[in-house]
Amino acid sequence: MIGTCLCRRVKVAVVGQPGHINICNCAYCRKAGHAAGLFPESAVEVCGETRSYVRDDMADPWMTLHFCPTCGSATHSTGTPEHPCDVVRVNVRLFDLGAVADVEARFLDGDAVKSENDPFPLIATAKYGHGTTF
Ligand SMILES: [Zn+2]
Numbered sequence: 001m002i003g004t005c006l007c008r009r010v011k012v013a014v015v016g017q018p019g020h021i022n023i024c025n026c027a028y029c030r031k032a033g034h035a036a037g038l039f040p041e042s043a044v045e046v047c048g049e050t051r052s053y054v055r056d057d058m059a060d061p062w063m064t065l066h067f068c069p070t071c072g073s074a075t076h077s078t079g080t081p082e083h084p085c086d087v088v089r090v091n092v093r094l095f096d097l098g099a100v101a102d103v104e105a106r107f108l109d110g111d112a113v114k115s116e117n118d119p120f121p122l123i124a125t126a127k128y129g130h131g132t133t134f
């Protein structure tokens with residue numbers, strides 16, 4: 001399936017559906033508007049120009065936020081050079097709502113997490129795309 005940013009200049013194509021979607025209350029996810037579906041790198045293709053941002057308010061950030069430079073939509077997240085990761089966190093908000101309906105949404109207390117190795121406490125689960133998660 002293929003998702004797009006708001007202005008449609010960036011397209012993100014993925015193979016299959018994410019096993020689950022992380023909806024997290026940390027500053028990164030809230031401020032970027034990121035609802036993360038996890039995919040292996042090999043299952044994701046990004047077309048179009050993106051820019052990236054690594055938090056400069058953390059001593060050792062482990063995520064790189066990619067976004068459309070025209071409309072500002074967050075498109076996906078990857079690791080950093082210091083913290084490589086073979087998983088791409090695609091912002092499932094790029095897809096039509098029905099495209100990821102019924103995938104499990106996991107609400108995470110990421111705000112409590114202080115390092116990449118800490119567990120993300122699970123607060124609740126729901127099915128994505130049924131009026132409770134968007
Ligand atoms: Zn855009």
Ligand SMILES: [Zn+2]
Pocket residue numbers: 024025026027028029030110
């Ligand atoms: Zn988060």
